[in-house]
Amino acid sequence: MGSVPETRGGVPPRGVARASGPLASLPGDAPADPSTLRSHNLGIVMRMLRDHHTLTRKDIERATGMVPASVTNLVADLADRGLVRDQRAGAGEPRGRGRPRITVEQVPDRCLGLAVRIERERLTAELHSSAGLLLDSASRTVSHGWGQPGDVADEIAALIARAVLLAAEHEGVLISCTVTVPGPVGSDARIADTLEFGWGHLDLVGLVRAAGAPEAVRIEVVNDSSAAALAEHWALPRPRPGVMLYVETGAGPLLGGGIIADGRILSGGRGYGGEIGHITVDWRGRSCACGAIGCVSTYVGPDALLASARLTELAHTAGRATALDELRARLDRGEKRAVDVALRAGDILGAALRSAYDVVNPGTVVLGGYLASLRRWLEPGIHMQLAPRSERLAPVVIESGRLGRRAGLVGAARHGLQPLFDDPTIVPSLRMEAGTAPRAGAVGNRG
Numbered sequence: 001m002g003s004v005p006e007t008r009g010g011v012p013p014r015g016v017a018r019a020s021g022p023l024a025s026l027p028g029d030a031p032a033d034p035s036t037l038r039s040h041n042l043g044i045v046m047r048m049l050r051d052h053h054t055l056t057r058k059d060i061e062r063a064t065g066m067v068p069a070s071v072t073n074l075v076a077d078l079a080d081r082g083l084v085r086d087q088r089a090g091a092g093e094p095r096g097r098g099r100p101r102i103t104v105e106q107v108p109d110r111c112l113g114l115a116v117r118i119e120r121e122r123l124t125a126e127l128h129s130s131a132g133l134l135l136d137s138a139s140r141t142v143s144h145g146w147g148q149p150g151d152v153a154d155e156i157a158a159l160i161a162r163a164v165l166l167a168a169e170h171e172g173v174l175i176s177c178t179v180t181v182p183g184p185v186g187s188d189a190r191i192a193d194t195l196e197f198g199w200g201h202l203d204l205v206g207l208v209r210a211a212g213a214p215e216a217v218r219i220e221v222v223n224d225s226s227a228a229a230l231a232e233h234w235a236l237p238r239p240r241p242g243v244m245l246y247v248e249t250g251a252g253p254l255l256g257g258g259i260i261a262d263g264r265i266l267s268g269g270r271g272y273g274g275e276i277g278h279i280t281v282d283w284r285g286r287s288c289a290c291g292a293i294g295c296v297s298t299y300v301g302p303d304a305l306l307a308s309a310r311l312t313e314l315a316h317t318a319g320r321a322t323a324l325d326e327l328r329a330r331l332d333r334g335e336k337r338a339v340d341v342a343l344r345a346g347d348i349l350g351a352a353l354r355s356a357y358d359v360v361n362p363g364t365v366v367l368g369g370y371l372a373s374l375r376r377w378l379e380p381g382i383h384m385q386l387a388p389r390s391e392r393l394a395p396v397v398i399e400s401g402r403l404g405r406r407a408g409l410v411g412a413a414r415h416g417l418q419p420l421f422d423d424p425t426i427v428p429s430l431r432m433e434a435g436t437a438p439r440a441g442a443v444g445n446r447g
């Protein structure tokens with residue numbers, strides 16, 4: 001399939017914000033080691049280009065406080081790695097005064113990230129470039145769910161092999177493969193709980209490696225809602241909040257959640273954090289599939305809502321999505337039971353969000369999946385619950401997710417490509433590049 005720009009348009013140079021993160025010119029924060037400092041500064045330039053698409057060298061100087069020679073040198077280094085290129089601005093425009101404006105932009109398809117989503121009966125993959133292009137996508141349905149985890153690992157290894165070939169066609173490198181699963185994933189990248197598939201604890205990365213995936217491609221597994229949260233954070237208007245809470249439903253019976261802090265997934269020291277759907281709202285309440293009692297998912301998750309709205313039967317016969325559509329239709333018609341159910345759900349979800357507010361103090365809460373379509377009815381309860389804290393301390397903005405079902409894949413690709421923006425030297429110089437692989441070990445899996 002063709003290239004589809006995920007984001008469009010540049011930002012006027014005057015609107016260039018100061019680069020975030022510690023800068024070389026600021027005392028105290030910058031790394032002391034010269035090569036680390038260089039990687040750090042190259043990363044700053046790459047992140048600026050990710051945010052603003054095109055910039056002049058002058059824009060970079062102004063935003064970072066670096067001297068012109070340093071900026072020229074850093075851009076030359078990135079160009080040498082094939083990561084950026086010069087663009088003569090104003091092609092097709094009437095000739096302006098003075099010299100033509102030269103801007104710098106990312107080479108659109110030099111670095112690629114593969115995103116793979118595993119669901120109970122489907123595998124979906126998208127190949128993204130670091131500049132936000134969708135280069136390829138694939139989807140496969142399995143009729144009776146996955147058998148052995150090795151079957152999925154083989155599929156993923158085949159997708160990686162295909163992506164490596166596609167990357168080579170584009171004279172690019174595949175940096176990463178990020179797999180999302182609908183369950184908790186530990187910081188050791190092991191899937192902790194595969195109730196969805198019946199696999200038990202699983203080292204999926206190890207299986208994919210054993211199936212032949214090259215060492216040079218970093219492979220990681222992340223929770224699907226956390227990946228979606230990352231994409232939705234990126235989709236927010238700037239300035240984006242420092243901390244964002246995300247709560248959604250996908251295809252499953254429970255609520256998924258994620259926390260984004262400083263532009264990254266915050267999953268805590270052991271990896272299992274960010275599960276907003278399992279915040280307790282009633283310690284003597286209903287049993288949750290996670291093993292705990294009284295989780296917010298057991299009241300506001302899709303199955304719970306459908307049961308309260310007396311739509312369980314329809315969900316069984318026509319599917320959960322159809323039943324949720326029917327709930328929405330009843331809400332639109334103002335049917336009392338449906339409205340009562342949705343308003344109460346807002347109160348309960350608000351109680352959970354207030355707990356999260358007091359722990360991570362978000363600037364924005366994003367409602368994804370069907371929660372976005374119920375926002376009108378959920379929002380009064382959420383605001384009422386949050387008000388005692390948010391009105392006295394700091395306000396919270398409630399937003400709807402903008403990316404829908406694709407959020408998880410977009411976020412997974414973005415997560416996998418982050419190492420490039422932390423340290424662009426993981427990509428070798430074009431002159432040094434013997435094959436298609438990035439520097440050995442530099443982008444390999446941590447584990």
Ligand SMILES: [Zn+2]
Nearest residue numbers: 278288290295
């Ligand atoms: Zn739970």
